[in-house]
Amino acid sequence: MTRVMHKNDINFTGKIVWITGASSGIGEALAELLAGKKAKLILTARRADVLATLAARLDTAVKTLPADLYEADFKALTTAALNAFGNIDIVIHAAGVGQRSLAAVTPLQVYRQLMEINFFAPVAITGQLLPLCRAHMVVIGSMSGLMGFPGRSGYAASKHALKGYFETLQVEQDVPVTIVSPGRVQTNLSLSAITASGEAHGVMDEAQLKGIPVMECATRILKGVARQKKHVIIARKEQYLYWLHWWWPRLYYKIAKKYSFVRDK
Ligand SMILES: NC(=O)c1ccc[n+]([C@@H]2O[C@H](COP(=O)([O-])OP(=O)(O)OC[C@H]3O[C@@H](n4cnc5c(N)ncnc54)[C@H](OP(=O)(O)O)[C@@H]3O)[C@@H](O)[C@H]2O)c1
Secondary structure, eight states, X not given: XXXXXXXXXXXXXTOEEEEESTTSHHHXXXXXXXXXXXXEEEEEOSOHHHHHHHHHHSSSOEEEOOOOTTSOOHHHHHXXXXXXXXXXXXXXXXXXXXXXXXXXXXXXXXXXXXXXXXXXXXXXXXXXXXTTOOOEEEEEOOGGGTSOOTTBHHHHHHHHHHHHHHHHHHHHSSOOEEEEEEOOBSSSHHHHOBOTTSSBOOOOOHHHHTSBOHHHHHHHHHHHHHTTOSEEEEOSHHHHHHHHHHHXXXXXXXXXXXXXXXXXX
């Protein structure tokens, strides 16, 4: 069914959109959809070659801005992003890294890495931009940012922190912020997820493969952003677990404990 456009909906044509995590998955799908709407794009991720190939494929104005958000110079990065087209209308914080390790065996360094990429990077970018422009912040959180999940202690912590920061921004300032909480989406997230050794998981989890198709997720994200929604949940079964977490906590704990990230393989 075609959704009727609301008169206050954002029209993405000509909007300058900075997407982090644009080389893959949700960020890449958003870049493709926004290029179709003739937004002007600034694309960030570590893999410069992948970004360049994507940029060449997109039929719109694109600038690539490769960076490692684990250890970026955020002042220089945001200045370069602002200079790319002279302003920024929307920032989509999609860069992120997953986790596959139980809390009991996870060293602090793994938590630091997850927090640097998933939490401190979006906060640093936002902090740099707030005094300079009134960009709409779109944050890709997670259902794990709304409840705990086995094997995701650091990931869940980083996404809870992200929600805490951006929800506070929503009540502090007149800056549009959309917090997106997806359940499982068909992307490479499980392949690059960090394990207790700090190495990549390197396995495409079966559950990840059964997730929401990435284009469907990206389409729903853009609908939420166009409508300037404060929160968008995009999930299948996970959202029932979330509601149980509030309304029937004993059942949430019973079900969530049965999930094993080992069994996910
Ligand atoms: N897929 C899911 O089931 C799911 C569910 C809920 C939330 N999410 C969230 O959605 C976002 C996008 O993930 P995805 O599912 O699309 O996974 P993905 O396909 O693995 O994409 C992750 C993106 O983040 C970038 N990235 C990772 N580390 C980076 C770093 N140090 N510096 C700069 N960029 C970095 C990657 O690019 P490079 O490797 O080129 O740097 C890639 O573009 C993440 O925040 C994730 O937590 C995903």
